[in-house]
Amino acid sequence: TCGICVEKCPFDAIEIINLPSELDEDPTHRYGENAFSLYGLPVPESGAVTGILGPNGIGKTTAVRALAGEMVPNLGNYDDEPTWESVLDRYRGTELQNYIESVRDGDVSIARKPQYVDQIPKQFDGKAIDLLDATDERGALDSYIERLDIGPVVDNHIDTLSGGELQRVALAATLARDRDFYFLDEITPYLDIGQRVTAARLIRELAEEEDRAVLVVEHDLAILDLLADTLHVAYGEPGAYGVVTDPKSVRNGINEYLKGYLSNENMRIRPDAITFEEHAPRETSKAAPLIEYPEIRKSYGEGEFSLDVDAGTIYNGEVLGIVGPNGIGKSTLAKLFTGDLTPDVGELDFELDISYKPQYIEIDQHMRVDAFLSSITDQFGSSYWNTEVANPLQLNRIMERNLTDLSGGERQRVAIAACISQDADLYLLDEPSAHLDVEQRVQATSAIRRYAENHDATVMVIDHDIYMMDLLADRLMVFDGEPSVEGHASKPQEMRDGMNDFLSDLDITFRRDERTSRPRINKPDSQLDREQKRAGEYYYAE
Numbered sequence: 001t002c003g004i005c006v007e008k009c010p011f012d013a014i015e016i017i018n019l020p021s022e023l024d025e026d027p028t029h030r031y032g033e034n035a036f037s038l039y040g041l042p043v044p045e046s047g048a049v050t051g052i053l054g055p056n057g058i059g060k061t062t063a064v065r066a067l068a069g070e071m072v073p074n075l076g077n078y079d080d081e082p083t084w085e086s087v088l089d090r091y092r093g094t095e096l097q098n099y100i101e102s103v104r105d106g107d108v109s110i111a112r113k114p115q116y117v118d119q120i121p122k123q124f125d126g127k128a129i130d131l132l133d134a135t136d137e138r139g140a141l142d143s144y145i146e147r148l149d150i151g152p153v154v155d156n157h158i159d160t161l162s163g164g165e166l167q168r169v170a171l172a173a174t175l176a177r178d179r180d181f182y183f184l185d186e187i188t189p190y191l192d193i194g195q196r197v198t199a200a201r202l203i204r205e206l207a208e209e210e211d212r213a214v215l216v217v218e219h220d221l222a223i224l225d226l227l228a229d230t231l232h233v234a235y236g237e238p239g240a241y242g243v244v245t246d247p248k249s250v251r252n253g254i255n256e257y258l259k260g261y262l263s264n265e266n267m268r269i270r271p272d273a274i275t276f277e278e279h280a281p282r283e284t285s286k287a288a289p290l291i292e293y294p295e296i297r298k299s300y301g302e303g304e305f306s307l308d309v310d311a312g313t314i315y316n317g318e319v320l321g322i323v324g325p326n327g328i329g330k331s332t333l334a335k336l337f338t339g340d341l342t343p344d345v346g347e348l349d350f351e352l353d354i355s356y357k358p359q360y361i362e363i364d365q366h367m368r369v370d371a372f373l374s375s376i377t378d379q380f381g382s383s384y385w386n387t388e389v390a391n392p393l394q395l396n397r398i399m400e401r402n403l404t405d406l407s408g409g410e411r412q413r414v415a416i417a418a419c420i421s422q423d424a425d426l427y428l429l430d431e432p433s434a435h436l437d438v439e440q441r442v443q444a445t446s447a448i449r450r451y452a453e454n455h456d457a458t459v460m461v462i463d464h465d466i467y468m469m470d471l472l473a474d475r476l477m478v479f480d481g482e483p484s485v486e487g488h489a490s491k492p493q494e495m496r497d498g499m500n501d502f503l504s505d506l507d508i509t510f511r512r513d514e515r516t517s518r519p520r521i522n523k524p525d526s527q528l529d530r531e532q533k534r535a536g537e538y539y540y541a542e
């Protein structure tokens with residue numbers, strides 16, 4: 001190991017991680033001897049959205065507890081009772097001085113949105129509206145309910161809501177409060193792109209128009225880019241230490257993060273850069289067709305949701321991305337392919353072994369992770385499996401844990417591993433990005449992609465993270481229609497055509513960053529936005 005990692009180096013590299021110079025100084029907070037240490041703090045700013053980009057377990061919550069005044073950081077002296085005066089001494093003359101004075105004086109109130117919205121029904125018993133009513137401190141609740149489109153579900157009991165509905169209820173409940181400082185721990189899980197963009201706009205408005213300080217942790221880089229004014233990158237060794245950098249411009253922060261190298265800090269955080277190809281979308285494989293399916297129609301009954309699917313071909317060895325709003329029939333199509341549903345029109349007569357990872361993961365057996373995975377594949381523990389599956393999905397540190405004790409992100413990684421470890425003809429993953437931090441998304445993407453390439457495996461992935469799609473998919477299937485009423489699925493198409501189709505429905509254009517080629521959402525009605533719309537180039541503009 002490189003000497004600072006408590007475990008094996010997550011990157012399988014030894015020479016790459018330079019010791020950050022911050023580690024020569026005292027931390028902002030240390031939980032105890034050999035316990036987690038946090039270096040640096042993010043800087044909340046009234047009227048602005050401050051983003052934090054970094055893995056889970058790196059100290060973001062610890063930092064927020066300090067900024068909220070719930071905990072006095074001990075500056076590394078875990079034996080003494082910490083005081084705000086000593087914290088103030090440390091940060092005098094920095095951008096944090098004024099803020100810390102306010103915290104010391106008890107003048108900072110906070111609203112926060114938890115990371116795992118799935119847990120809300122365990123903590124609250126009642127209708128969604130009962131939860132929401134208690135938060136209406138600024139008279140803005142009705143407008144949030146309308147703009148987040150949760151009106152139809154607010155009278156329902158909280159434990160009947162879907163993940164996407166819970167996420168929007170949680171956002172409304174947080175933003176409706178009248179506080180100085182808002183902390184939002186991930187806003188995008190289970191939301192489709194349209195809902196993500198709406199959430200980002202509401203948060204920006206709260207900061208700008210109401211002059212509040214907002215701190216956001218977000219792993220969807222396209223949304224983070226749209227949302228934040230400044231960005232702190234957090235890096236280190238999850239569980240051991242975390243360093244929060246000084247604020248960077250959002251563009252620069254994301255670019256440096258993708259490059260794997262932080263310039264000001266002179267810090268390499270990853271051996272390789274994450275690169276987006278300014279392609280010419282990847283050429284469709286010339287491989288043999290895996291399935292050719294006819295036009296399909298499926299309705300859940302008179303007056304219920306119905307889905308129309310255009311006839312199409314899926315090729316051996318390709319990664320087919322599936323995009324579209326929530327409630328448009330993507331999971332319905334998945335169930336038609338797995339044989340759990342039978343079409344009303346059109347016959348699916350293929351007999352394929354399909355390995356399926358659903359959106360909501362239910363693995364709640366009382367079983368250890370290693371026992372579970374070795375029951376799924378003979379390959380478990382082989383050096384090949386370790387390199388291709390366990391390492392990129394960071395499973396080694398959770399092998400001995402019980403399935404029921406896993407966090408959302410840990411559960412997701414186990415479920416992805418279980419899905420791609422099975423022998424199957426077709427792998428179908430529904431929202432693999434949910435609850436993965438940005439580094440894990442990158443690793444999971446490359447694990448899925450490499451697996452497809454090495455095994456000539458065919459993979460279908462449903463996801464709302466545009467970066468992940470761009471890195472992962474060879475072709476796209478696009479859903480449109482009216483959510484909850486009727487859906488339509490296009491035949492698989494080239495990336496460029498598919499993205500154009502999809503984004504024109506949403507009325508969103510993307511440009512590519514000059515330096516890194518990563519996709520960036522254009523400001524609505526900016527010159528580029530208008531030009532691209534006129535040319536019909538929503539995604540791959542020249």
Ligand code: ADP
Nearest residue numbers: 031035036055056057058059060061062063239
């Ligand atoms: P993040 O929000 O980035 O996921 P956290 O701030 O929640 O990270 O946690 C960072 C690390 O600090 C974790 O390894 C966690 O186990 C550890 N930690 C959190 N609270 C305590 C505590 N009260 N005592 C000791 N360690 C803690």
Ligand code: ADP
Nearest residue numbers: 300304305325326327328329330331332483484
């Ligand atoms: P997506 O995966 O795109 O979010 P789904 O395929 O899950 O969409 O759902 C599409 C629509 O079909 C939704 O309005 C959903 O409520 C409805 N639906 C799903 N399953 C059933 C069912 N068994 N009976 C009636 N309606 C259903």
